[in-house]
Amino acid sequence: MRRPLYLIQEAFVNIRINRTSVMIGIITTAFTISCFGLFALLYGNLKNLAGTLQQDIEVLVYVQPEASDKIVEGIRQRLEGEKAVNVLSFVSKAEALKEFHQQFPDESTLLQGMEENPLPASFVVQISPQFQESDSIEAFAERIKQFPGVEQVRYSQDWIDTLALLVSYFEFGAIVIGLILAVATITIIANTVRLSFYLRKEEIEILRLIGATGSFIATPYVIEGALLGACGGALALVLLKGVFEFFLLEINASGWFSGLESVLIFFPFQTSLFLVLSGMLLGCGSSIISVFGLMRVRNEAT
Amino acid sequence: MIQLFHVSKFFERCTALHDVTVRIEKGECVLLTGPSGAGKTTLLKLIFGAEIPDEGQILVQNRNIARLREADIPYLRRTMGFVLQNFKLLPKKTVFDNVALPLIIQGVSRADSKRKVGEALKAVGMNHKHTSQTGVMSAGEQQRVCIARAIVNNPIILLADEPTGNLDTVLTSEIVELFKTIHARGTTVLLATHNQSVVEEMNGRVLHLQAGRMVSDKGPAA
Numbered sequence: 036m037r038r039p040l041y042l043i044q045e046a047f048v049n050i051r052i053n054r055t056s057v058m059i060g061i062i063t064t065a066f067t068i069s070c071f072g073l074f075a076l077l078y079g080n081l082k083n084l085a086g087t088l089q090q091d092i093e094v095l096v097y098v099q100p101e102a103s104d105k106i107v108e109g110i111r112q113r114l115e116g117e118k119a120v121n122v123l124s125f126v127s128k129a130e131a132l133k134e135f136h137q138q139f140p141d142e143s144t145l146l147q148g149m150e151e152n153p154l155p156a157s158f159v160v161q162i163s164p165q166f167q168e169s170d171s172i173e174a175f176a177e178r179i180k181q182f183p184g185v186e187q188v189r190y191s192q193d194w195i196d197t198l199a200l201l202v203s204y205f206e207f208g209a210i211v212i213g214l215i216l217a218v219a220t221i222t223i224i225a226n227t228v229r230l231s232f233y234l235r236k237e238e239i240e241i242l243r244l245i246g247a248t249g250s251f252i253a254t255p256y257v258i259e260g261a262l263l264g265a266c267g268g269a270l271a272l273v274l275l276k277g278v279f280e281f282f283l284l285e286i287n288a289s290g291w292f293s294g295l296e297s298v299l300i301f302f303p304f305q306t307s308l309f310l311v312l313s314g315m316l317l318g319c320g321s322s323i324i325s326v327f328g329l330m331r332v333r334n335e336a337t
Numbered sequence: 338m339i340q341l342f343h344v345s346k347f348f349e350r351c352t353a354l355h356d357v358t359v360r361i362e363k364g365e366c367v368l369l370t371g372p373s374g375a376g377k378t379t380l381l382k383l384i385f386g387a388e389i390p391d392e393g394q395i396l397v398q399n400r401n402i403a404r405l406r407e408a409d410i411p412y413l414r415r416t417m418g419f420v421l422q423n424f425k426l427l428p429k430k431t432v433f434d435n436v437a438l439p440l441i442i443q444g445v446s447r448a449d450s451k452r453k454v455g456e457a458l459k460a461v462g463m464n465h466k467h468t469s470q471t472g473v474m475s476a477g478e479q480q481r482v483c484i485a486r487a488i489v490n491n492p493i494i495l496l497a498d499e500p501t502g503n504l505d506t507v508l509t510s511e512i513v514e515l516f517k518t519i520h521a522r523g524t525t526v527l528l529a530t531h532n533q534s535v536v537e538e539m540n541g542r543v544l545h546l547q548a549g550r551m552v553s554d555k556g557p558a559a
């Protein structure tokens with residue numbers, strides 16, 4: 036019980052002795068983690084946005100003009116049997132015409148010359164959430180096309196694909212940037228901890244003299260690194276939250292993207308925790324790297 | 338207890354020890370003498386596992402030091418006490434904390450270490466100063482604290498390298514008395530010095546080194 040307490044105390048002594056570089060270390064770590072966090076925030080929101088947009092995706096199933104009521108009913112029954120269909124509604128030829136007139140009052144004359152209503156009846160399908168992947172929508176559409184009496188199936192394929200591609204680019208980018216910044220963070224913390232170690236070289240010699248093991252000597256420095264990383268992560272979180280709130284205020288004030296602020300999300304609790312913990316782990320790792328080679332007991336005592 | 342067989346240690350430019358063979362029994366009091374550069378410190382470092390011999394074998398409590406893994410050296414050191422000329426105390430910590438450090442390292446409980454530190458400080462006559470910072474203490478006091486730290490574990494072997502090098506003659510006598518008391522309690526003492534009066538006062542077995550060779554080995558005067 037006394038040993039762990041002693042080791043933690045020593046970690047705080049390290050921080051006190053080396054406070055300037057520890058402060059600098061925390062701030063630089065916070066900035067690097069913020070960079071990654073900013074990217075992750077962007078990614079998370081993009082993905083969220085993509086999700087919301089995909090929810091609105093409708094597949095329009097146009098019925099052949101000459102199709103009889105029986106065939107239309109057949110299509111309805113088959114559609115209702117599809118798992119991918121969440122909400123199904125039918126727009127008859129007459130309703131389609133009415134909608135057309137409502138939406139485009141100026142062009143009403145366009146259809147007047149025609150004897151028969153040229154607009155097809157259609158089914159409007161809202162896709163169930165678990166089938167909102169671009170691939171499954173495509174497969175669904177292909178299947179519907181084969182139904183007797185179906186003229187055409189339409190949905191906004193390009194938009195979904197572009198968004199999915201963008202999200203996957205972001206995913207890749209996040210991994211690359213994350214790795215680069217992780218290396219940067221490790222370097223920063225490793226140097227800070229190494230400096231603490233050198234500042235207490237005499238004391239470490241004494242510890243070796245009286246039979247301290249390498250891990251006993253190293254532990255306070257590993258704790259120091261972990262604390263530094265965790266503080267950096269926490270500070271990064273505060274910075275990001277600040278930037279995020281500021282951004283929201285700006286959006287509200289400008290009024291340009293009204294409605295966007297309700298869609299934007301900050302990190303959920305787990306992700307925030309993950310950010311702080313990963314800072315801590317990076318800190319641990321880098322201090323282990325930095326003091327590992329300095330723990331030799333031979334040829335250095337006395 | 339300590340056995341050296343044809344031990345040699347070379348540094349880039351010189352031979353610090355050359356073909357030294359010696360056997361020290363449990364409870365002996367051995368003085369290591371010789372001019373500066375004779376290899377006294379090197380010999381102690383070899384026994385302490387801080388250096389590895391280039392030739393020969395060293396057995397300490399039947400363990401071969403040269404073959405000891407790096408990770409086992411701390412445990413070897415815990416069976417020994419080491420006192421140096423330039424104290425090596427933590428100046429910002431109290432006397433008590435300095436002496437308790439070897440016990441913290443070994444995970445001794447608070448109550449036990451309090452008792453052991455108390456005993457060690459009493460043995461060196463520093464009991465009344467246990468809350469003072471060591472950095473502000475006199476040389477003689479600091480050396481006493483060092484000795485207390487070295488004996489707090491009840492080591493089997495006490496190694497000392499010029500323990501009186503920084504002290505005047507009065508303090509030297511006091512420290513020598515302390516070593517004699519510790520030896521009288523059954524601890525094996527190995528003390529390196531080139532102070533002739535220390536050698537006389539200790540009245541132990543004298544090993545004389547010269548340019549890395551052991552030139553004489555005399556038992557204590559009767």
Ligand SMILES: Nc1ncnc2c1ncn2[C@@H]1O[C@H](COP(=O)(O)OP(=O)(O)OP(=O)(O)O)[C@@H](O)[C@H]1O
Binds near residue numbers: 352371373377380
């Ligand atoms: N780490 C080292 N690297 C190179 N040479 C060394 C090293 N340690 C000791 N020596 C050399 O080995 C020889 C013996 O040194 P050692 O310190 O054992 O002498 P000593 O008897 O303790 O001397 P003193 O009485 O001055 O303390 C010296 O010539 C010294 O220069």
Ligand SMILES: [Mg+2]
Binds near residue numbers: 377
């Ligand atoms: Mg010496």
